[in-house]
Amino acid sequence: MSRSISRLRIPSLSVSLHCTLVLLSGTLVSAAEDGKSTDSVKKVTYEDDVKPIFRQHCLNCHSQSDKRGGLAMDSYGALMEGGGSGEIVYDDGDAESSRLWQLVNHDDTPVMPPSQPKLPDAQLSVIRAWIEGGILENSGSKAKAKKKNALAFVASTSGRPEGPPPMPETLPQRVPVVTKRAAATTAIGTSPWAPLVAIAGQKQISLYNTDTAELLGVLPFEEGIPQSLRFSRDGQFLIVGGGEHSVKGIAAVYSIKTGERVAQVGDELDTVFDADANDKMSRIALGGPQRMLRIFDATDGTQLFDIKKHTDWIYSVAYSPDGVLIASGDRSGGLCVWEADTGRLYLDLTGHKGAIRSIAWRDDSNVMASASEDGTVKLWDMNSGKAIKSINAGSGGVTAVQFDHKGQLVTAAKDRKVRLWDASGKQIKETPAAAEAVLEAAITHDSSKLVYGDWTGAVRMASVADPKQIQEIAANPPPAKERIGAVEQTLASIKVKLTPLQQKRDATQTALKQATDAVAALDTKIEGFKKANATDQQSIDKRKSEREAVGKELPGLVAASRDAHDKVIATRLGLGDQPDDAAIARAAEVETTLANQLLRIAEKRQAVIQAKKVEAELAKSIHERQMQIDAMAKQRDDLTQKVAAAKLAADQAQQSYAAVAGELSEVEKKRQLLAEAIQ
Template sequence: MGSSMFRSLFVLLGACVAVSAGAESAKEIPGEGDPAKTKVTYEDDVKPIFREHCMTCHNQGDKRGGFALDSYGVLMEGGGSGEVVYDDGDPDGSRLWQLVNHDDTPVMPPEQPKISEKKLAVIRAWIEGGALENSGSKAKAKAKNPLAFAATTTGKPDGPPPMPKSLPQTVPVVTSRSAAITAVAASPWAPLVAIAGQKQIVLYHGETGKLLGILPFPEGIAQSLRFSGDGRYLVAGGGEHSVRGIAAVYAIETGERLATVGDDLDTVFDADCSNKLDRVALGGPQKMLRIFDATDGTLLFDLKKHTDWIYAVAFSPDGVLVASADRSGGVVVWEADTGRQFLDLTDHKGAVNSLSWRDDSNVLASASDDGTVKLWDMVAGKAVKSISVGSPVTSVRFDHKGQLVTGSKNKKTQVWDASGKRLHEISGAKESVLEVAITHDSSRVVIGDWSGSVVMKPIADLASGISLRANPAPVKERLKAFDQVLAGMRSQLAPVIQKRDKAKRVVDTAKKLFAKSDRELKVSRTEREQVKKTLASLTQSMSKQEAELLPIVKQSQDLFNKITKSRQSLANQKPAEAGSAKGLEDLAEAEVSLADVLTRIAKARRDVVKTSELMAESNRKLRALDKQVASLEGACKKQIERRDAAQKQWDEANAAHQKIASQLSDQEREKAELVAAVQ
């Protein structure tokens, strides 16, 4: 039996023993307890997990990928591609963590189930604690998380953001359908979207989808579009394959081409300008990053680090660095002023299709065919996050909040927060998503796919969207379309006007009826108040009359008693007796007084009766007026309801009229602008 066979058997036996030992000791792994204990160390907690799952392949006797885990010192040295774990307390920046947590490929351990969540928690806690070797080790001060990001307004221009004022409307090339979308871009400060088409760049309003103008690109097809940091200029890189490649700079407000930079022998895949607009970088199939002086077109640097086609080029927002990426997975960061290499980033396992800088220039995002987006920390010079997208990633863009939008070949567009957590997933693209952009206010995403379709979707309502064409119709056809739309709107407007006018007549009638009833109600209420006042006065008079009658009645009773007594006294006397004459005289006087009092009582009682009759009449009139007022109030209420209902119908009809009239006016104005633009 050959020595190689012995070695194979030995390795196999060792693997079996290791797995068996790991299985037997799994229950004793300290990390299976509480991973948040005071100190998690390599020797006590992490090494047993590595022994069970990893050391068969990654030990000092068999360093797969040049990497071993059975010694703390060797582990911290890393493997063939450099360090895999750092003692800075940042697990998301650890290559080791990305692989065991299946955030990146190749996933570890290969061809086995993912390590349990409890064990992963131990590994993460170990890294967060400073990757300590043993219980006697001390952790370094925890590094600041490079994914922490505060929004910035770097590059924002003073005053209103730049928008097109008067752009060309002529279509350089007319096609029956759009080709695969090669580039889309959104202005960093204005509602403006740019789309690359055949020999043209089309600008749309980033909220309404209105076509704002068409910039000629006679060199061929723009493979990249990037706005300057202040949004005033648009840089287009492209050309014609195997013929010519250039970068063109356009002024957004006027559409004027200000500069044409480069004269490559093949198309340019990506181009960008520095924050000071003094340099333009471009890359393509010639495998060289070329940096030009934007003012006179002089070639400043011809950088030859890449070994394959350069797919992506991007200046950092502060203009200090410029990054480039290629088809072989390489990402290189250069000093913009000197052309010296700053970083060589080699973690990707597939072509890198797109680059985007975060506003603070500290983090660079790269999108790759390996299915990941990596976030690179420029200070530490390493990947601090690997986002698994689930399919080859074709495009990535940061927004001002540090959020990311990605497009991938599985027809999906996804939005991620600053830490790499997925916020939204947008499906429904017809083919592979090739290009994505996010608007200046982070409210909409623009998606371009292989079929030539471009759609702008509001993130708050992903079910809706506006289609944007990369190949607008010729002016003549657009004018014809305007005429058809205007005719349709005018035909819609006529019945709406009739409905509104009818509603207006109903409203006027209802208002008149209500006004009449309201006047009658006011009169009745006034009359009722007057009757109430009269009744109150009569009630007061009645009280006064009754109060005056009481003493007179008492006086009559007193006189009557006096007369009765006098009559009894006279009846007991003889006529001839002394005093009888005087008694008769007094009696006569009392009877006269009584007669006068009775007359006054009779008059007072007649006054009371008259007042009582007046009060009864007033009460009858008041009851009638109460009934009349209640009836008029009910009528007014109904008329108010009818009036309000009619008013609502008129408001709706008027709103519909105003909407169509406004749209009609907008269409007429757009048609006039189009006519003026082509004259």
């Protein structure tokens, strides 16, 4: 089977660059730092340094003549071949991921050498230096370039739905089974994108808000006890596996928003221990005491195929996030990875010495984690098929493991502890010990809280920042008639908070309207002044245009009047001492023409003078109005700031009111659901 995911590996911390460790007479000697290059320092090799340690402690059981576990260590070639469970050391320089190192350093079982004390620190340092130096055979060997380890990881948001993450809207509130105490915790699941946790109870699944620890609703599971709870990759659905021992087993799918059971597959003769759906929610896989890994079509419930390799109860089933692979683990330590589409075996992973209690996948599908009763969590590289890390995660057996979006791991163990590990397998947090063995554990979508349940049925939610900060939540919550009283008290307290918020909202909205009206009134006034100025400016422009036209006409009129004046003079000179009536009449006509022309010129000049006077008055009015406009503009700026402040206050008041009103609506809805559950 081909995989489209590149192999990822990162080297572990190497030994100091200031010295090379060599074995001389069973002791560790460091080469002094004297300025020499690393090439001049003696290499740590199998023949010179490591084989003498193996001869002293290992070869009685692991030689060509006695290959216990199929492993011989008396030659370099045989050691590189590995044993019955595969290779035990790699040339990538990563000691932590080496099976050889894990056993001799007592990080995993069976510890080596058996029935003997741990190797001296000096000899362990030589073995580690040899691995980190590239597992050289002899002094003539050269180390290969170090490969990256699959523990290298970049957080992914693959599968995240668009918009707000899915949260319950109208979940059932009736509690199917009411008991004084819960049974042992059988399953816990957290949403990958929302503050939501599902907890298995008796014939029910309780859903809580992990931010508030509020019970959101109860999903009925009449078939019996839920044994597994897994959210779909987008957080829209909850996949539940379970049933009743020796009676019936199924896998069911619930809508997170409504609580409706939207699909059901399987009809097992015994309970289902684990179930999961692929990334497209088109297939559902389940496993249980019948030792069959069954794959169903999620849309119509038809069984697609059985996988019959397991020889013991199947405890764990999990699809890879990309839907390409599916893994299953059983009570005898069998761990297999299958091609999801065909059911063909992809990897048969050996190494665990106890039951596989839990399987988890990292977001990129490159790495799978398996938790076992042997006390370890192993990280498997899906491209090489090798165990790249073995974590001693708790004495007595590890019962649960889960990745978060950062590649961190949360584990639960029978030693009553829940632990958080970084992406490289280093422990970073640990909860206080529970009353009994912790059976289930999960981490919230934002990696802020650990949710875990123990053998007594107690379920706790601890802060990752401070694991001592713990909240208790109930797998079997009280019945609706007991919870409705608390809801009614909450309603009353919310209404008390809502009244002053409503008053403040109304007051701020009134203030906002007043401020907005003042700006609008001022804008109207400013607009009126601007229109008046525009009208006056048009009048000025018209008069100016008329004056310019008169200015062009006057020279012609003046010239004509001069000609008429000359005619008047000539006519008067021609009258003589005793003009006759006709001559006088002609002279009068000429003089009248001159008088009319002069009168017209005078009227034109008077019109120009009057126009200039009117223009000056209009310009003065425009100037005065503009000064008022400028003053009102400054006033408007002040008012606008008041409007902005009033709007901010109104928005804040509205938000505060809406938040509490929304809370009131949700609580009223919850009360209604509780009332219906009581009926």
